[in-house]
Amino acid sequence: MGNILVFAETQKGRVPKSSLIAIQAGKDAASKLGGDVLVAVLGSDTAVAAREAAGYGAAKVLAVNDAALENYLADAYAATLEQLVQTNEVTLVVAAATAVGKDLLPRLAARLGVGMASEVVSFHDDGTLQRPMYAGNTMATVTLADTIKVVSVRSTAFDAAQPGEQSAVEQASVSLDADVTKMQFVEFNETKSDRPNLTEASIVVSGGRGLKSGENFTTYLEPLVNELNAAMGASRAAVDAGFVPNDLQVGQTGKVVAPELYIAVGISGAIQHLAGMKDSKVIVAVNKDPDAPIFNVADYGLVADLFKAVPELTEAVKKAKE
Amino acid sequence: MKVLVTVKRVPDPETTIRVKSDGSGIETDNIKYVINPFDEIALEEALRIKEKLGSGEVVLVSIGDSVVTEQLRTGLAMGADRAILVGCDQDLDSLAVARILAKIVEDESPQLVLMGKQAIDDDANQAGQMLAALLGWPQATFASEVVLSDDQQAVQVTREVDGGLETIGFALPGIITSDLRLNEPRYASLPGIMKARKKEIKEVAAADLGADMSPRLTINSLEPPTQKEAGKKVETVEELIGLLHDEAKVI
Ligand SMILES: Cc1cc2nc3c(=O)[nH]c(=O)nc-3n(C[C@H](O)[C@H](O)[C@H](O)COP(=O)(O)OP(=O)(O)OC[C@H]3O[C@@H](n4cnc5c(N)ncnc54)[C@H](O)[C@@H]3O)c2cc1C
Ligand SMILES: Cc1cc2nc3c(=O)[nH]c(=O)nc-3n(C[C@H](O)[C@H](O)[C@H](O)COP(=O)(O)OP(=O)(O)OC[C@H]3O[C@@H](n4cnc5c(N)ncnc54)[C@H](O)[C@@H]3O)c2cc1C
Numbered sequence: 353m354g355n356i357l358v359f360a361e362t363q364k365g366r367v368p369k370s371s372l373i374a375i376q377a378g379k380d381a382a383s384k385l386g387g388d389v390l391v392a393v394l395g396s397d398t399a400v401a402a403r404e405a406a407g408y409g410a411a412k413v414l415a416v417n418d419a420a421l422e423n424y425l426a427d428a429y430a431a432t433l434e435q436l437v438q439t440n441e442v443t444l445v446v447a448a449a450t451a452v453g454k455d456l457l458p459r460l461a462a463r464l465g466v467g468m469a470s471e472v473v474s475f476h477d478d479g480t481l482q483r484p485m486y487a488g489n490t491m492a493t494v495t496l497a498d499t500i501k502v503v504s505v506r507s508t509a510f511d512a513a514q515p516g517e518q519s520a521v522e523q524a525s526v527s528l529d530a531d532v533t534k535m536q537f538v539e540f541n542e543t544k545s546d547r548p549n550l551t552e553a554s555i556v557v558s559g560g561r562g563l564k565s566g567e568n569f570t571t572y573l574e575p576l577v578n579e580l581n582a583a584m585g586a587s588r589a590a591v592d593a594g595f596v597p598n599d600l601q602v603g604q605t606g607k608v609v610a611p612e613l614y615i616a617v618g619i620s621g622a623i624q625h626l627a628g629m630k631d632s633k634v635i636v637a638v639n640k641d642p643d644a645p646i647f648n649v650a651d652y653g654l655v656a657d658l659f660k661a662v663p664e665l666t667e668a669v670k671k672a673k674e
Numbered sequence: 675m676k677v678l679v680t681v682k683r684v685p686d687p688e689t690t691i692r693v694k695s696d697g698s699g700i701e702t703d704n705i706k707y708v709i710n711p712f713d714e715i716a717l718e719e720a721l722r723i724k725e726k727l728g729s730g731e732v733v734l735v736s737i738g739d740s741v742v743t744e745q746l747r748t749g750l751a752m753g754a755d756r757a758i759l760v761g762c763d764q765d766l767d768s769l770a771v772a773r774i775l776a777k778i779v780e781d782e783s784p785q786l787v788l789m790g791k792q793a794i795d796d797d798a799n800q801a802g803q804m805l806a807a808l809l810g811w812p813q814a815t816f817a818s819e820v821v822l823s824d825d826q827q828a829v830q831v832t833r834e835v836d837g838g839l840e841t842i843g844f845a846l847p848g849i850i851t852s853d854l855r856l857n858e859p860r861y862a863s864l865p866g867i868m869k870a871r872k873k874e875i876k877e878v879a880a881a882d883l884g885a886d887m888s889p890r891l892t893i894n895s896l897e898p899p900t901q902k903e904a905g906k907k908v909e910t911v912e913e914l915i916g917l918l919h920d921e922a923k924v925i
Contacts, residue, residue, distance in 0.1 A: 363837075426803065426806070426815075427806075427807075427813070430807060450836050451816065451833075451834070454815070455815045455816070457803075458799070458801075458803035459804065461800070461804065462769060462804035465769075467769050467889075467890025467891040468768070468769070468800055470797065470799055480894060484797070485796050485797060485896070486685075486795060486796075487794065489691040489692075489693075489898070490700065490896045490897065490898060490899065491899050492893050492894075492895070492897075493893070493894045493895045493896075494891055494893050495892045496890060496891055497889065497890050497891070498890055533812075534811070534812040534845065534848075535813075535814075535843070536842060536844065537840075537842055538842055538843050539840070540838060540839075540840045541838050541839045541840075542838040543837055543839075549837075588854065597838075598818065598834050598839070598855055599834065599836060604797065605712075605792065605794070605854060612924050613918070613924040613925070623690070630902070633924070634918070634922045634924050636914065642907075647905070649902055651906070651922065652906055652922070653906070653907045654907075654908050654914050665914070665915070668912065669925060672915055672919055
């Protein structure tokens with residue numbers, strides 16, 4: 353077994369929690385398959401992020417600084433990682449299955465001419481991997497045939513790496529052609545929110561079509577979200593109707609979450625929605641239809657009109673905290 | 675402008691998928707198949723581009739055995755001009771799919787390839803990015819808006835990413851994969867269905883394309899996910915809070 357290269361993202365110069373989860377997945381793989389964990393940090397100025405990434409007990413952090421890497425762009429980042437793979441005896445590449453990881457890793461795999469497994473939830477010591485398929489209706493055990501394996505990991509399946517021994521930071525030299533990217537970054541419109549990040553929060557409150565409007569999200573759901581210091585999520589139907597921004601969608605084709613507590617309000621529980629939340633520790637459903645499929649996965653189901661129940665719940669939470 | 679749209683045949687998202695008792699695959703009896711919903715969105719975008727420009731060609735390509743003709747006919751009925759069926763009865767992983775598509779792209783030289791961000795059966799989310807790498811083309815995955823430049827030589831694409839929307843641009847040719855909010859696909863009209871019967875579906879054999887199709891990813895077995903026990907129904911908010919506090923200990 354060669355080395356394990358974990359790709360760490362940077363957000364505003366810092367390493368996000370999803371990348372700490374990827375580091376932990378890399379360590380898990382190392383404990384089963386052997387090899388050293390190397391962490392790659394790419395950017396135009398990675399000094400802070402590389403030092404941060406070095407705090408989690410990896411064998412080494414490989415920092416690459418290049419003006420062409422200022423903003424994440426798939427082609428330049430894939431070309432850079434390919435060189436790191438080839439110069440560091442890497443046989444396994446791991447990154448979190450975030451928007452960046454999903455965009456980047458298949459491109460890297462194809463450059464290397466190797467197969468890839470997406471959204472892996474566990475590594476086994478016989479080299480096989482587990483990943484969900486069919487909206488979580490099945491769990492597949494898969495094998496990657498190539499010597500170099502590329503794997504994205506589902507962030508709900510691993511813990512974040514704990515601070516550990518300080519790793520050395522090495523300035524890796526890669527040579528990027530002037531035309532390494534054919535893409536231009538134009539802008540990033542951040543969804544402003546003071547709430548915890550949807551994929552990182554320990555409590556998520558999601559609303560569905562049952563809320564009927566964006567105003568009702570504000571009037572009914574937000575007070576509960578705020579009282580619980582939770583993240584807000586939504587079903588696809590609520591997002592499609594324009595009640596809330598796109599990146600709040602939980603599900604097969606949105607975000608996968610597994611908080612301590614997930615509260616589904618006015619959500620029927622379609623299989624595509626369940627695929628994104630059914631691994632939550634405790635699931636609460638509020639729905640007026642006693643036959644709604646969401647009740648099949650809920651630990652606690654409240655059959656009620658949400659417009660009456662949610663304000664009561666908010667009050668009760670407030671009282672419980674006192 | 676020529677746009678190539680990829681079409682994968684997948685089980686209808688409304689179908690309940692069950693794993694065979696021996697774990698070798700899924701029960702395929704009584705499954706209805708459809709065009710991968712993301713590919714429908716990709717096709718809709720291609721049709722809108724053509725309609726806006728008032729000229730151009732939309733070409734479909736699907737890899738699979740002869741049954742995928744059904745999905746190609748549906749795509750032609752929606753308005754695509756012609757289709758290519760790459761015959762292949764072996765299971766392909768995303769890299770093999772991308773390698774076959776790369777051959778088709780070399781042959782067809784489209785300015786734009788529109789694909790789905792993920793196939794909803796295996797949720798790989800890989801083929802588009804892999805094809806872009808093989809061709810050395812730029813890529814814009816998870817597209818929620820596509821704006822073609824006036825001279826038709828470049829695009830700006832808004833992408834659904836974590837925490838917001840990102841816009842990137844590139845000169846064509848390039849690859850775009852669709853996200854859910856890119857558009858709302860049209861239904862095939864009756865005249866569309868009639869016209870589709872006469873449109874060309876060219877068949878080529880995957881084996882004749884010279885692409886390396888050796889599997890890199892093998893699926894050893896499938897298992898149903900662990901089932902959760904049914905939970906408790908509660909009558910009142912009070913009862914719920916009590917349980918969350920005392921039993922689940924999450925509040
Ligand atoms: C390709 C594809 C991908 C998809 N991906 C996703 C995905 O990632 N995530 C996702 O969520 N969905 C996804 N879907 C959509 C999914 O199939 C469902 O359509 C969607 O989840 C339904 O959203 P909903 O539960 O909010 O709406 P509905 O199914 O309409 O349910 C609304 C619920 O609210 C309840 N309700 C109404 N009024 C009240 C009230 N006053 N009080 C209490 N309850 C009330 C109703 O009883 C009902 O159960 C996808 C679909 C496809 C085809
Ligand atoms: C039950 C089951 C068992 C399987 N077993 C194996 C196995 O043992 N070995 C193996 O190698 N593979 C196997 N496969 C196939 C494999 O899992 C997937 O097909 C593979 O991961 C390819 O992913 P993808 O390219 O479809 O996905 P994605 O990358 O998610 O697809 C993205 C887009 O690529 C395009 N696309 C994908 N496929 C096609 C196509 N055929 N024609 C046209 N466009 C396409 C579409 O536009 C699609 O929206 C199996 C599949 C199933 C369902």
